[in-house]
Amino acid sequence: MQVVRALTELRRTVEEWRRAGARIGFVPTMGALHEGHLALVRLARARADRVVVSIYVNPTQFAPHEDFARYPRDEAGDLAKLRALAVDLAYLPAHEDMYAPDHASWVMVEGPSEGLCSLTRPHFFRGVATVVAKLFHRVRPHFAVFGEKDFQQLRVVERMVRDLDMDVEVVPHPVVREADGLALSSRNVYLSPDQRRVAPALYRTLVETARLLADGRPAAPELAAATDRLRAAGFDRVDYLELRESATLRPLERIGPAVRGRLLAAAWLGGTRLIDNVPVPPDAPGAG
């Protein structure tokens, strides 16, 4: 596995691969790799001739009060995991090489970025879209894999690619979960043993609520009741718990005929914010 830090070396390698006709798959990550990431890498490995994984904790998607400084980092462990999956190239750009001191250009995606995580993280998707655009321009993959765990992010990236005519296929991967249903996340390491015992209630509540909403009843009372249940289970705060149309993320008051929905939530256990989402109806294809 090539471990590349310099953009010139990355561009040279990718250009050689492209000239040789190789299909390049890409998995952008912020490191602290867990089984969720590794599932994305395996999917890329199965579909590509060459697999590139980037590791970069992107500061522009964190607000000043958020956990950028303490975000888990484990470069040696990450590289060992990627080697074991026969990744061709790990790209680890230095921060000075990603953002100039007078960086001034941003990709803003309206539509799917509105509400949900933007309610409490208003600059998050601007940071995500911008760094993904930069990485796409650097890596020039034929396709890139994104997890449905970050479902709103997936929709934002898909919309950016469509609207700006980026020649990259966005490949989604279902949410990877622990045996008890908790979605895998690099932030799960923040959880105390007590919080860890409460955490699976998020997924369980989403699935229960998705089943109830599947018959087309009004969503508002069920969402309010589900929010109460999350608090009763031990969550300290619920940022949102909403029913959206799956494709566009426009808000839905109920599931209509032939409408695919998505139920999305963010909730806090102490200082740790967990997000998760499920399809509505819950057994729809592509269920996470």
Next chain:
Amino acid sequence: MQVVRALTELRRTVEEWRRAGARIGFVPTMGALHEGHLALVRLARARADRVVVSIYVNPTQFAPHEDFARYPRDEAGDLAKLRALAVDLAYLPAHEDMYAPDHASWVMVEGPSEGLCSLTRPHFFRGVATVVAKLFHRVRPHFAVFGEKDFQQLRVVERMVRDLDMDVEVVPHPVVREADGLALSSRNVYLSPDQRRVAPALYRTLVETARLLADGRPAAPELAAATDRLRAAGFDRVDYLELRESATLRPLERIGPAVRGRLLAAAWLGGTRLIDNVPVPPDAPGAG
């Protein structure tokens, strides 16, 4: 010359050229081609194996009250001019194929876009940066030529390319002028004979003022006097007349040692808005 309207055909052609190792030059235009555009095309022709020129009047860079509907259009005349210059491919996308009804993604460039044309056209550079990003992703040129006539636009595009890591070289071309100094513009056709006689005062005033400012004296009083002279010459309104640093477009109070400046102006003759700019000192390399 291939005249291409479909994106699939464009992508297929460019991909073939790239695989054959051809260097691709690109000139994005809004049509109504004059000698200014043709100079950009000649420069591309001299430096590229394959030359692509796009013709697309981009609605997202016009405000509702501006001249999108009456902007001059002459497809047959434009294509004849491009054929005469041995352009390889003219790309004329249909509007429905450029922006989806739920288009939601924008490239925003702060820094060089601030002030000047943004004072009266706040959405202009968002529209320009977005359509140029889209066209770069569609055409995938090795380089693209932009005229210094739209100097702020040139700096915005350069910054976007740098900040978002687009693998495109931005090649500037000096302003092309009539014998009396008027910068060529598609909007010059709006001018009445009387207005046309007044119009060269814009360039003349810029050059005179640039000479005065070259010695480092405070700019403000000279800019005020120059604005008065434009009004006395017959201009109805001056949107701005400002001294900026050439590379960054940050405002300058005076020219310092080893500082390259640019003097930029926008002024109205009746319903027609003219823009122009000159280097400070006026005989600096790259003088327009």
